[in-house]
Amino acid sequence: MQPPDCRKAIADSEPSYRSFRHLPExxxxxxxxxxxxxxxxxxxxxxxxxxxxxxFIARLTRELEL
Structure with missing residues (x-):
């Protein structure tokens, strides 16, 4: 018997990094x-x-304006 798949998908769980746009590069x-x-x-x-x-990388660079 195989163990149950304990992984779970996280929808929209990544935080937004937009609030850090004002910081120095x-x-x-x-x-x-x-x-x-x-x-x-x-x-x-x-x-x-x-x-x-x-x-994720595309969003991150966009939100941080990098």
């Missing part, structure tokens, strides 16, 4: 790296994101 790049680490941790924990990684 160096700090926005730090938030970019931080956001990638957060996502990597979620994926490592078995959480399936509904947004592909490429979509």
């Amino acid at each position: 160096q700090q926005r790049w730090q938030w970019y790296e931080n956001a990638k680490r957060i996502r990597q941790g979620r994926e490592a924990a078995g959480i399936v994101m509904t947004e592909t990684y490429d979509q």
Whole structure:
């Protein structure tokens, strides 16, 4: 018997980073790296994101105006 699939999809769970647009560019790049680490941790924990990684990166750079 196979164990149940404990992964779960998270819909629209990614936070918006728009509120950091006002920060200096160096700090926005730090938030970019931080956001990638957060996502990597979620994926490592078995959480399936509904947004592909490429979509996530595109949104992140758009919201942070990078």
